[in-house]
Every structure is written in C-alpha cells, then in structure tokens.
Amino acid sequence: MATVTKTIGTSSRNYSTITAWEADLNNAAVYSSGDDAVGECYKDSTFSENVTLRGTVTSLDSATLTVATDNKHTGTSGTGATLSGYIRVTESASDALIWSIKWLEVTGDSDYSGCKIHASDSLDSTKGPLYIENMLIYNADITEDGTSGAGIRIGEMNGHIANCFIYDISHTNTSGDNIFGINKLLRGTYYVYNCSVQDIKKPGGTSAGIQAIGIGDDKYASTSYLTAKNCLVGSLTGPTTFCLSGLHSGSDYNQSSDSTASGSNSLSGKSAANQFISTTTGSENLHIIESSDAIDAGFDLGTTANTDIDNKDRNATAITWDIGADEWSLRQTAVDKKINSLGLDSQIAYLLIED
Amino acid sequence: MELLLKVGSNGSDPEYQDGDIVCAFNNRRILCCHAEMICHVQKVELNSEGLNPEDCLTRWMLEQFSQFKFERVSSTEVKRTNLLTNSVDIISSTPSSNGEYMHVDLFLANKRKRNDHHIFGRDGAEIWFGGKIDTSLENVNLLWDKIEQESTNLRVNNNRWPLSDQEKMRFFGINTNHKDHENDCDDNECDEHIRPSFDENGVLLKIRAYHVNYNNLSLPPNTTIEDIKNPEKIIDIRNEIVFDMEAICSRKDDNDH
Numbered sequence: 001m002a003t004v005t006k007t008i009g010t011s012s013r014n015y016s017t018i019t020a021w022e023a024d025l026n027n028a029a030v031y032s033s034g035d036d037a038v039g040e041c042y043k044d045s046t047f048s049e050n051v052t053l054r055g056t057v058t059s060l061d062s063a064t065l066t067v068a069t070d071n072k073h074t075g076t077s078g079t080g081a082t083l084s085g086y087i088r089v090t091e092s093a094s095d096a097l098i099w100s101i102k103w104l105e106v107t108g109d110s111d112y113s114g115c116k117i118h119a120s121d122s123l124d125s126t127k128g129p130l131y132i133e134n135m136l137i138y139n140a141d142i143t144e145d146g147t148s149g150a151g152i153r154i155g156e157m158n159g160h161i162a163n164c165f166i167y168d169i170s171h172t173n174t175s176g177d178n179i180f181g182i183n184k185l186l187r188g189t190y191y192v193y194n195c196s197v198q199d200i201k202k203p204g205g206t207s208a209g210i211q212a213i214g215i216g217d218d219k220y221a222s223t224s225y226l227t228a229k230n231c232l233v234g235s236l237t238g239p240t241t242f243c244l245s246g247l248h249s250g251s252d253y254n255q256s257s258d259s260t261a262s263g264s265n266s267l268s269g270k271s272a273a274n275q276f277i278s279t280t281t282g283s284e285n286l287h288i289i290e291s292s293d294a295i296d297a298g299f300d301l302g303t304t305a306n307t308d309i310d311n312k313d314r315n316a317t318a319i320t321w322d323i324g325a326d327e328w329s330l331r332q333t334a335v336d337k338k339i340n341s342l343g344l345d346s347q348i349a350y351l352l353i354e355d
Numbered sequence: 356m357e358l359l360l361k362v363g364s365n366g367s368d369p370e371y372q373d374g375d376i377v378c379a380f381n382n383r384r385i386l387c388c389h390a391e392m393i394c395h396v397q398k399v400e401l402n403s404e405g406l407n408p409e410d411c412l413t414r415w416m417l418e419q420f421s422q423f424k425f426e427r428v429s430s431t432e433v434k435r436t437n438l439l440t441n442s443v444d445i446i447s448s449t450p451s452s453n454g455e456y457m458h459v460d461l462f463l464a465n466k467r468k469r470n471d472h473h474i475f476g477r478d479g480a481e482i483w484f485g486g487k488i489d490t491s492l493e494n495v496n497l498l499w500d501k502i503e504q505e506s507t508n509l510r511v512n513n514n515r516w517p518l519s520d521q522e523k524m525r526f527f528g529i530n531t532n533h534k535d536h537e538n539d540c541d542d543n544e545c546d547e548h549i550r551p552s553f554d555e556n557g558v559l560l561k562i563r564a565y566h567v568n569y570n571n572l573s574l575p576p577n578t579t580i581e582d583i584k585n586p587e588k589i590i591d592i593r594n595e596i597v598f599d600m601e602a603i604c605s606r607k608d609d610n611d612h
Contacts, residue, residue, distance in 0.1 A: 016519050052551065079472070139486065280457045289458060
C-alpha cells in the first residue's frame with residue numbers, strides 16, 4: 001500500500017521513455033498489491049513517442065503519469081516536460097486501473113484516431129475513473145480522414161478534465177470530419193472543470209463535418225453525459241462553430257465568445273480579444289488579462305479542480321474563482337498588484353523593478 | 356534501429372509477452388534525443404539581463420526545428436517570421452484581421468518567471484521561437500553539423516539510445532540493421548514494429564504485434580540467456596553485435612483476423 005514513484009527521462013532516470021515505464025507496471029519486483037504507481041517526467045528530456053496507457057490487469061490501486069516537481073509547465077508551451085505524440089488510454093475487460101494524467105505538454109501532429117488524448121476504446125461506463133488535469137495540449141494538425149478530431153476525446157468512462165489549456169488544434173483535411181477541443185462520446189458521467197479552449201479550427205470540409213467545437217458531447221441515445229463548469233472558450237474557426245455543444249443541463253458558469261454558454265450564471269458573447277495574454281499562433285498564452293470577463297465569474301468547486309494552471313491553490317486564500325484554467329488573482333504577485341495600483345505601464349514597471 | 360524487448364510475460368494477452376518489442380529507436384530519434392540534451396537551455400548561462408545569449412546551441416536548435424521566430428520590435432509590437440516560408444507579419448495588442456494579438460510585456464514577463472526560459476537577446480529586443488517543431492532527419496543532421504562545429508560533441512559518440520540501468524536490467528536492448536535497405540528504418544517502420552494488434556471491432560488482442568525470440572539469438576560469448584533474464588544484472592550488448600532485423604523479428608498477428 002505504498003506510492004511507488006519512478007522517474008522518466010533520458011538523462012539518467014529510471015526509465016528513458018514513458019512507454020517503458022508503462023510496460024513495467026506489472027512487474028512484481030517493483031510494485032506490490034495496492035500500490036499507487038507514479039511516473040514523473042523531467043523536462044530535460046523530450047518525449048517523442050506515442051503512449052498507450054492500459055487499464056492493465058494489475059493489483060495496483062492507481063497509476064499517475066505526471067511531471068516532477070519544478071518540471072511543471074508555467075502555462076505556456078516549452079516550459080515543462082513535453083510529449084510530442086499522442087496518449088491513448090485503453091481498458092482491459094478486467095479490473096479497471098484508475099489513471100491520472102497531469103502536467104504534461106502534449107503537442108505535434110501525431111494523433112490516435114484523430115485525437116491527442118484518446119480514451120474511447122474498449123471501455124465501459126463502469127470503468128475508470130480517468131482524471132486529466134493541468135495539461136497543455138496545443139499545435140496539432142489532425143489530418144486523418146474519416147474521423148472527427150479532438151484535443152481530448154473521452155468515451156465510455158467516468159472522471160474529469162480540469163485546469164487545462166487547449167489551443168491551436170485543427171482538422172486540415174477536407175472531408176466531413178468535425179474538430180473539438182474536448183469531445184465526449186457514449187455513456188459515463190464526465191465533467192470538465194476550469195478549462196480554457198481557444199483556436200480550434202476546421203478550415204473547410206464537406207457537409208457531413210464542417211464544425212469546429214470547443215467543448216462538445218455527441219450524446220448517447222439523446223442523453224448528454226458531459227457537464228462543463230467554469231470553462232472558457234474563446235475564438236474558433238470554421239464554416240460552423242460552437243463554443244459549447246450538446247452538454248448536460250447541469251453545465252453552468254461557463255464563458256463563450258458565441259451564444260452557446262447556457263446556464264443562468266454563464267457569460268455569452270464575450271470576445272476572445274478581451275480575455276487572453278496572447279492568441280498569436282506559435283506564441284499563445286491563455287492566461288487571462290486584468291480586463292477579462294472571466295475574472296471572479298466562476299463557481300467555487302471546493303477541493304475539486306482547485307489547482308490552477310500555474311499550480312496555485314484556489315483554496316489558499318478567500319477568493320472568488322475565475323472562469324478558465326488560470327486564476328488571475330493568484331498569479332498577481334505583490335509586485336504586480338503594486339504595478340496595477342500605480343497604474344503604470346506594466347512593462348516599464350517590470351523593467352524598473354528588474355533593475 | 357535499436358529495439359527494447361520485454362523480458363518475461365506480464366500475463367496472458369493482451370498483456371506484454373516475453374520478447375515483445377516495447378520500443379524501437381531509429382538513428383533519427385537517437386541523434387535527435389542526444390542533440391536536444393546537448394542543446395538544452397538549462398546548460399546555457401544567462402546574460403546580465405537575464406536572457407539567453409543569441410549565439411548558443413539552444414538558439415541554433417530552436418531556429419533549426421521551429422516554425423516561427425519572434426522578435427520584439429517595440430514596446431507593443433512583435434515581428435513574426437515563418438521560418439519555412441520567410442513570410443513576415445507584425446503582431447500587436449490590437450487584434451489582426453484573423454483575431455491574433457499579443458500583450459508582449461505580459462507574455463515575456465510570464466515566460467521569464469523561471470531562469471530556464473527560452474528567451475534570447477536583450478531587453479526590448481527579445482527573440483524567441485514557437486509553433487510546430489520539425490525534427491526530420493534533415494533538420495537533425497543540420498543541427499548536428501552545428502553541434503560538431505561549435506562544441507566537442509560528436510555524432511559518433513551519441514549513436515546509442517540512452518537506456519537507463521533499470522531498463523538494461525529489466526528489458527533487453529539490441530541493435531539491428533536491415534539487409535534489404537541501406538538506410539536506417541524510418542519513423543513509420545518504427546511505429547509498425549511497436550503497434551498493437553486489434554480485432555475488427557477495435558478490441559485489443561495483443562499489446563504488441565511484433566516480437567523477437569531472443570532465446571534463439573547468437574549472443575556474444577560473455578552473455579547468456581540467464582543473464583538477460585536476471586533482473587539484477589545490467590546487460591547491454593548493443594555495441595558488440597548487430598542483428599539482422601528481418602531474420603530475428605516476427606509478426607504475431609498474421610492469424611488474428
């Protein structure tokens with residue numbers, strides 16, 4: 001009943017690849033019954049691999065793929081441990097292994113069935129849960145014909161996605177395939193909390209699939225199983241776009257640039273131009289700015305999703321939660337607050353303080 | 356291509372079986388991995404302004420691999436150069452016709468929160484890179500030309516995948532070549548050799564479709580099968596023998612469908 005942590009990376013770690021760590025999870029010489037396995041990636045290595053995480057036959061209680069302390073990203077690309085490839089989560093028909101995936105950057109054009117994180121194979125609604133938290137998923141062109149694309153696709157699985165930035169995901173084929181930031185299929189109660197989605201793109205396509213969707217549930221037997229709270233969806237590009245689509249009626253406290261954020265506490269029609277630090281392709285930064293509508297517009301989720309994209313605890317001080325993965329008030333240092341209170345141009349003040 | 360083989364079975368299919376090919380590394384990936392470690396930004400000393408110098412291996416790596424180069428040209432404007440097409444545009448805090456904007460002061464302040472950032476140049480004229488990363492063999496070789504020119508690192512000393520000691524104990528790494536083609540395997544061949552096997556409904560049948568029966572290999576005289584299966588013994592024969600890929604590797608899923 002212990003937490004067994006192994007390091008992953010090419011600079012003298014326990015395993016040089018995530019794949020090798022995962023392949024060793026059933027090694028009785030390493031793990032005992034009831035253990036929690038943790039694989040920690042280091043940012044001094046680049047992980048160029050396509051990863052399959054299996055709901056393997058195991059006596060482990062859980063498995064977590066994450067990033068070592070001080071190796072977590074800071075909410076922008078290239079600042080943390082980066083996987084150039086895709087992650088596919090499968091389950092065997094036997095006892096489920098609880099998977100958590102945290103703090104990685106996932107990028108590049110490689111996809112599994114159109115997805116950067118794919119968890120909709122060989123699953124059923126009794127399995128899981130699968131938790132995906134504090135991830136950066138960005139810069140991917142999905143080109144596969146015949147399947148809709150997604151930053152994250154969840155199938156018949158329980159769990160949640162929380163505090164992720166997802167941006168610049170496109171489906172550049174011209175076939176009838178839609179593209180999502182986050183997509184839910186089939187049954188299994190699933191939640192999306194405090195995620196920020198921007199620049200999901202579908203340039204063209206046929207009538208069967210011309211949609212770019214921020215967060216969407218395809219529904220199962222006309223029933224929605226995906227609930228979104230505190231999610232911020234900025235601009236999308238395509239013949240048809242929906243910031244939020246097909247979600248469970250319990251969804252609320254979301255913000256959209258179009259009119260699709262339902263719920264009495266949601267904000268609609270909020271332009272992406274007033275929300276983020278940068279929407280520039282290649283230099284995106286979805287941290288919100290001081291004038292963002294998302295500030296103090298969220299719902300307090302307690303101990304669920306309380307760690308924001310900068311690894312700050314929303315429960316550490318008495319604050320009103322923001323919508324999206326970034327908690328603006330926690331990001332503001334004493335220096336920042338002083339700058340703001342003085343009304344100085346922040347760059348000038350920054351340089352003065354640096355000196 | 357180097358192969359990392361599973362030693363021992365994890366259970367019945369679809370778990371890993373003894374001899375399954377867990378990982379496959381071609382020369383491109385091996386050289387790229389070492390180049391990225393050599394050029395890592397944590398090895399660069401910041402200048403007096405807290406920025407990375409313009410002339411360093413990290414800069415050359417990013418310029419070789421990245422899609423875009425960004426140069427701050429004023430307090431509010433940034434020049435973006437597409438390094439593939441050399442097209443240039445200017446980004447500011449005012450959204451462009453396609454909605455792109457950047458608050459460059461906030462952007463840079465966020466990037467510079469840690470010392471191992473990727474911002475180069477000098478204050479007010481910062482340079483950085485972004486967009487997609489292209490680590491094709493051509494780009495990796497060009498980077499290695501630069502590494503060999505600017506440092507004492509040599510390709511010839513960086514042509515083995517950096518397996519950990521635990522991997523050398525619990526797995527079996529081997530070196531292979533192809534008799535039927537002169538060059539190393541490409542990425543697609545590597546992917547093929549580590550793919551799973553599914554039935555027509557997408558149900559996983561085998562976690563790996565290819566395996567190597569290492570019990571039948573002709574091993575170096577100082578290495579035995581018992582050594583390979585001993586999880587306490589470090590085994591690495593990659594510099595001693597190169598196996599013929601076609602002769603030792605077999606596909607398990609021919610009869611699955």
